[in-house]
Amino acid sequence: MRAAARRRVATRRAARSRSTNMRTGILGGSFNPIHLGHLHIAAGARRTFGLLQVHFVVATFPPHKRLEQLVPFSHRYAMVTLATARTAGFVPSLIELEPPASAYSIDTVAKFLRAGRGSPRDLYFIAGSDSLGDIAGWRKSRELLLACNFIFVVRKGAEVGDPAAVLPAEARPLLQDLRAVGRRHLRRHVETVLSRRGGSKTHIFLVDLGAPAISASHIRRLAAAGRPFGHLVPVSVRTYIQKLNLYGASCRMR
16 A cells, blocks of 8 residues: 555656646846846746746837836846846746737737747746736737736735736636735645646736835936945846946946
């Protein structure tokens, strides 16, 4: 009996390994600049959801951003490359530039699926909880929310009251509100949810990963004022910003 029990345990572990080794995360943003908050969210999502990789999709022309506030795409992509260089599972992505070029998330997800980078059940779109409040304004939001898994990460100052109230009716049954689950037990709860789904069903997760309250706009203001901001970005990114004076002023080297 003990040998049979060990074989059953081994079989379950192998099944879990096969189910997680294709999971891919998509973290999109203008990354103007990328900062430690982005990296914290990516690392937390990767650990909690067993993601093999997280692709940092640099937005070309974000539909909801004022273009005059953006430094050129080449600089934002370079900073993402520098920030992710030391983590094997973090991948800087140029997928928005792949034809047909598009800044819309629905098109980005479609490109990942067409390229075989994951099936709908293996693809996880990562965003802040503030994006959940704006989701109705996203292009083809209903189709997007049904196209893959979503991970909405709670961020301070962007609390969500009733998440079901902002979701399209078709997406509400997919919601898994895990904000009340402590981070110590969060992965176990996630795997329990995923093990119970059938077919190609996807989920919309709302989780608290302890994300620090860092904003790119605050970093830009500090840089423009010549004030220290190195505690908010990787060292390589700080050096890049300072060398090229990207945000309007040379800053202190700390």
